[in-house]
Amino acid sequence: NAGVMQNPRHLVRRRGQEARLRCSPMKGHxxxxxxxxxxxxGLKFMVYLQKENIIDESGMPKExxxxxxxxxxxxxLRIQQVVRGDSAAYFCxxxxxxxxxxxxxxxxxxxxx
Amino acid sequence: DQQVKQNSPSLSVQEGxxxxxxxxxxxxxxxxxxxxxxxxxxxxxxxxxxxxxxxKNEDGRxxxxxxxxxxxxxxxxxxxxxxxxxxxxxxxxxxNEKLTFGTGTRLTIIP
Numbered sequence: 459n460a461g462v463m464q465n466p467r468h469l470v471r472r473r474g475q476e477a478r479l480r481c482s483p484m485k486g487h488x489x490x491x492x493x494x495x496x497x498x499x500g501l502k503f504m505v506y507l508q509k510e511n512i513i514d515e516s517g518m519p520k521e522x523x524x525x526x527x528x529x530x531x532x533x534x535l536r537i538q539q540v541v542r543g544d545s546a547a548y549f550c551x552x553x554x555x556x557x558x559x560x561x562x563x564x565x566x567x568x569x570x571x
Numbered sequence: 572d573q574q575v576k577q578n579s580p581s582l583s584v585q586e587g588x589x590x591x592x593x594x595x596x597x598x599x600x601x602x603x604x605x606x607x608x609x610x611x612x613x614x615x616x617x618x619x620x621x622x623x624x625x626x627k628n629e630d631g632r633x634x635x636x637x638x639x640x641x642x643x644x645x646x647x648x649x650x651x652x653x654x655x656x657x658x659x660x661x662x663x664x665x666x667n668e669k670l671t672f673g674t675g676t677r678l679t680i681i682p
């Protein structure tokens with residue numbers, strides 16, 4: 459019974475490039491959340507998705523960031539034209555329902571040079 | 572607007588003693604509270620939770636206390652062990668809302 463799987467674990471990008479982070483939720487979980495942790499800060503909510511739908515993207519920057527959770531395949535967090543300030547750990551979490559306990563992946567650490 | 576606050580960024584406790592981590596919240600709508608533990612380079616893992624209808628929940632060495640009137644909760648770990656050294660996040664939600672996390676407290680257990 460695999461947990462939440464994120465890849466890549468580490469990603470290095472130069473300014474202006476695109477970063478794609480993938481997340482496969484736990485089996486049976488249809489609710490996916492993305493959180494970001496900046497250095498020395500807590501976990502900040504970015505976006506909440508169910509299959510094929512974005513439910514809440516109130517924490518996502520309006521530009522350059524997008525997320526999807528297609529009918530088939532993993533959830534993708536996409537950051538276009540990355541800047542140094544995007545360097546952070548991005549955590550995906552899943553849940554069998556719309557609220558409550560979340561199960562986290564190990565995170566994807568993005569470094570922008 | 573930080574709705575969940577952990578005012579102590581770090582805490583050091585002697586092995587075998589009690590560790591007390593504190594959390595305050597501002598949103599009176601929150602009705603469920605959770606603590607997560609995070610080791611470096613790993614994702615947060617759920618530790619213990621409490622519903623607003625209770626004021627205490629215990630699980631082994633871990634106890635969470637909730638004071639609704641003060642909008643305050645605390646996590647007690649006793650006795651503290653070296654493996655407890657980690658960052659602890661307090662989180663809260665209500666209804667179908669997303670989890671809101673605090674900024675975390677780094678706990679170091681001194682052998």
